[in-house]
Amino acid sequence: MGNLSRLLKESWTLVEEQQDKVAGYFYARIFLSNPHLRNLFPVTMDVQRARLLGAIVTAVQSLDDPDRFEEYLRQLGRDHRKFHVEPDHYDVVGGALLEALRTFAGESWSIEYDQAWGDAYNVIAKKMIAGAEADTNPAYWHAEVLTHERRSRDIAVITCRPLQYPLEYRAGQYVSVEAPRYQPRLWRTYSMANAPNKEGTIEFHVRALGAGWVSSALVRRVQVGDLLRIAAPMGTMTLDRKSTRDVVCVAGGTGLAPIKALIEELTRYNRTRWVHVFFGAKDRDDLYDLPELNKLAARYPWLSVVPACSDDRNFVGEQGNIGEVLARYGPWGDHDFFVSGSSAMVKNTLRTLAELKVPAVRIKYDTFGDI
Numbered sequence: 001m002g003n004l005s006r007l008l009k010e011s012w013t014l015v016e017e018q019q020d021k022v023a024g025y026f027y028a029r030i031f032l033s034n035p036h037l038r039n040l041f042p043v044t045m046d047v048q049r050a051r052l053l054g055a056i057v058t059a060v061q062s063l064d065d066p067d068r069f070e071e072y073l074r075q076l077g078r079d080h081r082k083f084h085v086e087p088d089h090y091d092v093v094g095g096a097l098l099e100a101l102r103t104f105a106g107e108s109w110s111i112e113y114d115q116a117w118g119d120a121y122n123v124i125a126k127k128m129i130a131g132a133e134a135d136t137n138p139a140y141w142h143a144e145v146l147t148h149e150r151r152s153r154d155i156a157v158i159t160c161r162p163l164q165y166p167l168e169y170r171a172g173q174y175v176s177v178e179a180p181r182y183q184p185r186l187w188r189t190y191s192m193a194n195a196p197n198k199e200g201t202i203e204f205h206v207r208a209l210g211a212g213w214v215s216s217a218l219v220r221r222v223q224v225g226d227l228l229r230i231a232a233p234m235g236t237m238t239l240d241r242k243s244t245r246d247v248v249c250v251a252g253g254t255g256l257a258p259i260k261a262l263i264e265e266l267t268r269y270n271r272t273r274w275v276h277v278f279f280g281a282k283d284r285d286d287l288y289d290l291p292e293l294n295k296l297a298a299r300y301p302w303l304s305v306v307p308a309c310s311d312d313r314n315f316v317g318e319q320g321n322i323g324e325v326l327a328r329y330g331p332w333g334d335h336d337f338f339v340s341g342s343s344a345m346v347k348n349t350l351r352t353l354a355e356l357k358v359p360a361v362r363i364k365y366d367t368f369g370d371i
């Protein structure tokens with residue numbers, strides 16, 4: 001661990017147990033000094049009170065190797081234009097962060113800690129601002145909902161089309177989506193479930209989570225004709241067209257969305273690479289897109305699909321977590337891996353792949369939550 005990283009982690013332990021209070025103070029500081037910034041944030045902030053603070057702390061703490069995060073931070077900066085964030089807001093937020101840390105760490109706080117947080121925050125902010133400034137696209141696209149299909153208890157497949165400009169992205173990427181009619185100023189990320197096409201349509205697979213604000217609006221309330229807002233594409237879980245290795249895709253639930261986009265891209269040029277898809281869900285109902293996958297597998301001889309249920313004894317097929325199921329097949333010594341789903345599912349699969357000695361450089365993954 002580098003010195004900067006040690007200082008950041010060590011100093012965070014001084015306030016870690018008071019995160020809620022730190023967050024309260026942090027936002028109060030921002031809004032008192034700059035009341036107009038309140039309008040950038042969701043109307044009700046109690047659901048994810050610490051969202052921005054938590055995100056900044058995670059980013060700062062991950063700063064061991066800023067160049068590794070270069071592309072992510074540039075994309076994040078681009079994406080932040082959807083909140084109407086301007087370059088000078090970064091100083092306000094950085095100042096509030098340091099004030100909040102100083103206040104709650106009390107006497108144990110040191111000048112060294114102050115310097116470490118200030119430096120790390122500035123490196124990140126600079127990269128985000130540069131990313132935003134370099135982007136010539138609009139801050140977000142208005143997209144009309146064309147179809148809305150309920151596929152299970154809590155999953156919907158939605159197609160939409162951006163209205164003004166085409167939205168360029170790569171299969172495997174994701175975007176932030178807002179449903180302004182139902183949940184204004186709340187943005188959540190969803191992966192495109194199709195490869196880019198001439199018509200410019202985009203498909204999303206959305207699961208409504210219990211108390212989830214945006215996903216339940218997308219599944220239960222959004223209708224054909226509604227307008228969504230979609231921000232700049234992000235993510236690096238894309239295909240390397242030069243790779244000749246066979247491919248293994250591991251998807252959990254609606255984690256299938258980016259995998260489906262990758263498969264669709266492969267259908268356009270692949271002749272030589274075997275592609276194995278492992279699609280896991282809790283029960284049969286959650287295997288919401290299996291018929292489509294099976295159709296693709298029937299059409300493309302290089303594609304195979306293994307569905308599995310972790311919690312449905314009546315399912316005729318593989319039983320267990322998808323990571324365990326994957327380990328029953330193989331060998332997987334020389335493949336490119338794509339993994340997508342909930343954080344528990346991704347963690348579990350990454351553990352299995354590590355046990356199978358798959359080199360980390362061959363694995364690309366996206367988690368639908370913190371890992």
Ligand SMILES: Cc1cc2nc3c(=O)[nH]c(=O)nc-3n(C[C@H](O)[C@H](O)[C@H](O)COP(=O)(O)OP(=O)(O)OC[C@H]3O[C@@H](n4cnc5c(N)ncnc54)[C@H](O)[C@@H]3O)c2cc1C
Nearest residue numbers: 188189190191205206207211212213214215254257368369
């Ligand atoms: C890169 C990326 C791509 C994504 N792609 C998709 C996609 O294609 N399809 C899709 O359906 N979702 C996807 N997600 C997840 C999505 O962004 C939201 O996190 C999810 O829909 C919940 O948002 P919400 O507003 O409904 O819930 P929130 O209002 O954010 O959360 C409300 C409550 O639900 C709980 N909660 C939130 N997320 C989870 C979770 N994953 N599991 C269990 N409880 C949870 C929270 O703890 C909270 O109590 C993706 C996430 C990421 C980071």
Ligand code: HEM
Nearest residue numbers: 040041042051052055056059083085089090093124125187
């Ligand atoms: C180092 C600087 C920053 C980092 C790493 C960062 C990171 C993030 C991340 C990862 C999220 C959650 C993702 C999302 O909802 O799209 C987020 C949300 C947000 N950020 Fe930032 N951000 C930074 C600076 C700023 C600044 C300067 C502003 C301007 C005031 C800002 C405004 C917001 C808003 C309004 C949200 C949504 C919060 C919510 O939904 O409750 N961010 N940020």
